[in-house]
């Protein structure tokens with residue numbers, strides 16, 4: 817059970833567990849793929865940017881990562897699996913060369929992320945199509961959350977503990 821805001825001994829103001837968050841996201845998204853703890857060989861690391869979302873869990877809220885291009889919450893500590901929302905009535909592998917579907921990530925990080933955007937890195941695997949500036953992948957997972965200009969340090973710390981609990985970030 818994760819209670820990530822008990823950071824530096826501060827008393828918790830709200831309490832939302834990882835299980836509660838995932839259960840709420842499952843309610844919104846349908847079934848989620850299982851948590852994968854194993855490290856896979858051949859993963860590609862690329863850059864991504866998210867918007868900050870606020871997930872209502874009962875009367876409480878939890879900060880979550882939301883895609884910039886559509887209303888999609890990334891599930892903490894779970895793999896993301898791409899679905900085609902472009903040509904959804906035509907069966908094809910996702911991503912496909914002749915479609916624009918897949919989970920997008922860039923080869924280079926944004927030099928100046930916009931205020932309140934969260935930038936970080938993701939691991940990509942499965943089917944990965946390489947483009948000039950980035951990739952489209954069938955599977956992805958958050959690897960690190962590196963910068964969030966304008967965001968409160970506490971909020972970034974919560975997101976990091978939620979999405980990348982295995983990582984230790986340098987003190988800022």
Ligand SMILES: [Zn+2]
Pocket residue numbers: 900901902903908910911912915916917918
């Ligand atoms: Zn497609």
